Amino acid sequence: EYEIVHILLSRGARIERPHDYFCQCGECEEKQKVDSFCHSRSRMNAYKGLASAAYLALSSEDPVLTALELSSELARLNDYRKLSMQCKDFVVGVLDLCRNTEEVEAILNGDVDQCPPSAYNRPCLTRVTLAIKYEVKKFVAHPNCQQQLLTIWYENLSGLRQQSMGVKCWTVLGVTVGLPFLAVAYWVMPCSKLGQVLRSPFMKFVAHAVSFTIFLGLLVINASDRFEGVKNLPNETIVDHPRQVFREIWVDGPREYVMHLWNVLDFGMLSIFAASFTARFMAFLKASKAQLYVDMHVTEADLSSATLPEE
Known part of the structure; x- marks a missing residue:
């Protein structure tokens, strides 16, 4: 099969990708009028050829990316679900053929020229992101992929990876207790x-989880109205949150951002906080205006009988 496809490709043969199912161009309308069955059959045959492992491997410069995008396109069409699974199996099969870490990184990262490594020289993992987006669970759960993800997860903590669950729990507890000091140390010596x-x-996840848990605890204490000294702490804690949300929207795009329900929940929580701050600020302005009126027009002797001014 591969030899036949290679010969055909070397002679310039290509399979044209069919138009969208609801395409209203003149060519599609003409074929639909002449013979709708033949038109549907040609679409099916074209997608079968595009989804074949031999054609994906030999015709594309990046077979993994092509297979992922084609699987997503076919998954939206009910009649092509089997071909979509075929593309996903091809991607998993390519990952299964890797013999060393370099080959695994090449598949998971894709074209590094188009997507350079992120901060601190971490791989961008573009293909893993696409696999999660297109719900290619076998690709993400593959042992080779998980091995690479675990290596990144325990970066600079290689010894912790082989430790027992008890040691990891003690590590989390230590980070929880020393979080303020660790934050100051990182702020002063980030390159140490x-x-x-x-x-x-791993450490960033633990620190974020601990800080968010503390934030929720402050909210509970603030709601009880028993501790006056902490009523402003949640407001100070939430100051940096809008920057993170807007950064995610800028990087991922609004459409991709709202596709995840937890982002919608996060944005809703931020909107509630913004409304609360706005209400407090407006109440402060109204109270200041009322106090100014009292200071200017009401004497201390008439303070008990003072009334609010007309609007």
């Missing part, structure tokens, strides 16, 4: 060895 450890995804 401690800074590199705190920069690992």
